C-alpha cells in the first residue's frame with residue numbers, strides 16, 4: 001500500500017514537473033517573443049517620415065502574421081476622408097482593387113480599443129486563400145488617427161491572445177509615432193514660414209541674444225555687413241561687425257534690454273562696395289512667451305534712399321503748390337487784359353491797320369495764356385488730389401459727339417467721325433471731365449493731322465468696361481517716344497511738331513482724369529501713318 005502510494009506520488013511529481021517545465025518553456029517562449037516584438041517596435045521610433053514608419057510597421061506585422069495585403073489609412077479631417085498613406089502586398093492590380101473596406105466598418109474599427117478580425121466574403125479573395133481582414137486601430141494620445149487593414153488567412157488571430165496583445169502595443173506605438181511625425185512636420189512648416197517672413201523683410205534683420213551673440217539674420221544682413229550666416233550664428237557682434245557698428249549696436253542693446261521698448265539710431269556706414277550710406281537702426285526687445293527678455297532685434301536700413309525719395313516727394317508737392325498759386329494769381333490780371341482788349345476790339349475801326357493787328361495778337365495770346373493757366377490749374381488740382389469727380393451715368397458716345405461738333409465748325413479742320421452704336425453700355429463718370437479728355441485727344445488728333453484729314457472715334461466694350469479709341473492718320477510718333485508723352489510738359493521733338501503750338505499738358509491731364517475714373521490709357525502710333533489713343537472706363 002505504502003509502495004503504491006509512493007509510486008503514485010512519484011508519478012504525480014513527475015507529471016507536475018513536466019507541466020512546470022512545459023509552462024516554464026511556454027513562458028520563456030512568450031517572453032522571448034515579447035522581447036523580439038518590443039525590439040522591433042523600438043525601431044519604429046527611428047522613422048523620420050510617415051512612409052518610413054509605415055514600412056517599418058509592415059515589416060513588424062509580417063513577423064506577427066502572414067498577410068497578403070496591407071493598407072495604412074489615416075483620417076483627413078480637412079477633407080473628411082481616409083487617405084491611404086501606404087499600400088503593400090499583392091502587386092496584382094486586379095486583386096489590389098478587391099482589398100476594400102467600407103467606410104462604416106473603418107469608422108467603427110478606428111474608434112474601437114483593440115484589433116478585430118472580420119471574415120472576407122469576396123469569392124475571388126477566398127480562392128486566393130485570403131479569408132479574413134484584420135483591422136488595427138491607430139490611436140494617438142487624444143484621438144483616433146486611422147486604421148491599419150491587413151488581409152490574409154488570419155482566422156487564428158482572434159484565438160491568439162498574445163498576438164492580439166502584441167497588436168495592441170504596436171497600434172499604440174504606431175499612433176504615437178504618426179502623431180510625433182505630423183507635429184514635427186507642422187513645427188518645421190512654421191519654422192520655414194518664419195524664415196520666409198524674415199527673408200521677406202526689405203531691410204537687414206539681425207537678432208542677438210542678451211549677451212550680444214547672433215541668433216538669426218536674413219540675407220539682407222549678409223549683404224549689408226558682408227558676412228555669411230553659417231559663420232556668424234552664435235558669434236559675438238564685436239567679432240563680425242565693423243567696430244563702429246558693433247559698438248553702436250551693443251549700446252543700443254543695453255538700452256533696449258534695460259528698458260526702452262523701441263529705439264532708433266542713425267550712423268554713417270561704409271558699404272562692402274565702398275559706397276557710403278546713412279544707416280538707420282531700429283531696435284526692439286525679443287521676449288519669450290513668458291515675457292522674459294531673451295535678446296534684441298535690430299532692423300537696419302539705408303536711410304539715404306528713403307530720405308532722397310522723401311525729399312523728391314516734398315519737392316514735387318512744393319512745385320505743384322507753387323504752380324497752383326502762380327496760375328491762380330495770373331488769372332486775375334489776365335481776366336482784366338482779356339476784358340480790356342475785348343472792349344478795344346469793339347472799337348477796332350478807330351485804330352490804324354497796324355494797331356488793329358497788334359490788338360489781334362494781344363487777344364490771341366491772352367486766350368492762349370488763359371488755356372495754359374487753365375491746364376496748369378487742372379493738372380495741379382489733379383496731382384494734389386484737390387479735384388473730385390461728380391459722377392453720373394454717362395454715355396461716352398454722346399459726349400464724344402458733343403466734342404466733335406466743336407471741331408466741325410473750324411475752317412481747314414479735319415473731318416471728325418463718331419462711330420457710336422446705341423448699345424454702348426452706360427458708365428459711371430464725370431461728364432465734364434470726360435468731355436475734357438475727348439477734347440484733348442480729338443484736339444490733338446486734329447492738330448497733328450494735315451488740313452482736311454480724317455479722325456475717327458470708335459468704341460468697344462465687354463462686361464468689364466468700355467474702351468474709346470481716337471484714331472488719326474496724321475504725323476504719328478516714333479515708338480521710343482510713346483512711353484513719355486503722358487508726362488507733363490513733354491512734347492515730341494521733331495521738325496514736324498516744332499511749328500505746332502502746344503503746352504505738353506493735354507495728355508497728362510487726360511491720363512489723370514481717366515485714372516481717377518479707375519480706367520487706363522494707351523497709345524499705338526507710327527510716324528507718317530497716324531496714331532490711335534485708347535482709354536477704358538470700367539463699368540462699376
Ligand code: ADP
Pocket residue numbers: 440444445448472474475476477485490491492493497501502503504505506507508531
Ligand atoms: P500738346 O499740347 O503739346 O499737344 P499733349 O500732352 O496733348 O501736349 O501731347 C504731348 C505730345 O504728344 C505732343 O506734343 C505731341 O508731340 C504728341 N502727340 C499727342 N497727340 C498726338 C497725335 N495725335 N499725333 C501725333 N503726336 C501726338
